[in-house]
Amino acid sequence: MLNSRLLACAEFVQGNFVCDVGTDHAQLPVYLMQNQIAEKIIASDVREGPLQSAERTIAGAGLSEKIQTILSDGL
Numbered sequence: 001m002l003n004s005r006l007l008a009c010a011e012f013v014q015g016n017f018v019c020d021v022g023t024d025h026a027q028l029p030v031y032l033m034q035n036q037i038a039e040k041i042i043a044s045d046v047r048e049g050p051l052q053s054a055e056r057t058i059a060g061a062g063l064s065e066k067i068q069t070i071l072s073d074g075l
Helices: 006-014 027-034 048-060
Strands: 017-021 040-045 067-071
Touching: 006 027, 006 040, 027 040, 027 048, 027 067, 040 048, 048 067
Parallel strands: 017 040, 040 067
Antiparallel strands: none
16 A cells, blocks of 8 residues: 555556656555556666665566666656
8 A cells, every 4th residue: 555645646647658756666656557547657766776676566566567667867
C-alpha cells in the first residue's frame, strides 16, 4: 500500500505512459501497473543503489517485463 503522498501522486496520473523520476523503491510504478492505471512505465533514479532497490521491488511484484528502469538525473 502506498503512503498518502504517493497515493496523492497516483491520483494525478492520466494517460498510458508514466515516467517516475526519482523512483527510489519503485512503489509508485508498481502500484500504477498493478492497478492498471498505466500501460508503460519508466522508473528512473540518479543513483545506482536506489535503482537496484527499485529493480528488486519491481521483480518481487513480477513486473520486470512491464516497468523499465533507467539510471538518469532527470528527464
